[in-house]
Every structure is written in structure tokens, then in C-alpha cells.
Amino acid sequence: MADISSALRSTIPISLFNRGMAGKVFEDVRRQGAKVVMKNNSPECVLLSPEEYLRLIDEVNDAKLAALAAQRMQGFDPANAIPVEEVYRQNGITKAALDSMDEVEFE
Numbered sequence: 626m627a628d629i630s631s632a633l634r635s636t637i638p639i640s641l642f643n644r645g646m647a648g649k650v651f652e653d654v655r656r657q658g659a660k661v662v663m664k665n666n667s668p669e670c671v672l673l674s675p676e677e678y679l680r681l682i683d684e685v686n687d688a689k690l691a692a693l694a695a696q697r698m699q700g701f702d703p704a705n706a707i708p709v710e711e712v713y714r715q716n717g718i719t720k721a722a723l724d725s726m727d728e729v730e731f732e
Contacts, residue, residue, distance in 0.1 A: 635657075635658070636660070636661045636663050636668075637650055637660050637662055638662075638664075639662050639669060651672075654672045654674055658674075658677065659672060659673050660672045
């Protein structure tokens with residue numbers, strides 16, 4: 626029952642926009658979360674705050690990267706791995722060169 630009442634609270638008729646109540650609708654989205662705009666008793670679009678939209682996009686991108694990493698790990702063979710020291714030697718990288726570089730921050 627909670628799912629039905631939650632769905633009903635998150636829907637708004639498109640007529641609110643026609644009545645000049647867009648500001649109230651946008652405030653409700655900021656306070657309460659996403660709203661489904663209904664037109665002719667059918668969902669027309671979903672309104673999200675910019676913060677929620679960015680959060681969802683980040684979540685989708687993280688899921689895509691995790692799936693790609695999992696796919697790549699399926700074909701990983703440790704016997705084919707090259708030790709980091711060998712990579713450094715092949716590319717002329719020294720410990721002194723690495724120590725003199727600024728720190729790099731990864732997310």
C-alpha cells in the first residue's frame with residue numbers, strides 16, 4: 626500500500642503548469658524529490674532536481690565502469706602481467722623522476 630500512496634503523491638497533473646503554478650511544482654521537487662507529470666492520465670515526463678539528476682547520472686556511469694572492469698577481469702591472466710619495474714625500465718622512468726612529481730588525486 627505504501628508504494629501506491631507514494632506513487633500518488635509523486636504525480637502531478639500538467640494542468641498545474643497551465644495554471645501558473647510551476648514555481649510551486651519546482652519547490653515540491655526540491656523538497657520532496659522527483660515528480661511524475663501526468664498528461665491525459667498518462668505519464669509524460671519526470672521532474673528531478675539538478676542534484677538528483679547528477680547523482681543518478683553518476684550512479685549510471687559508476688555501474689557502467691564496474692561492468693566494464695568485471696568484463697575485463699574475466700580475461701585477465703596473471704601470467705601475462707608485466708611487473709611495474711619492467712614497465713619503468715622500458716619507458717626510462719626512474720624512482721627519482723617519480724619522487725619529484727606532484728601528487729595526483731584520483732576519484
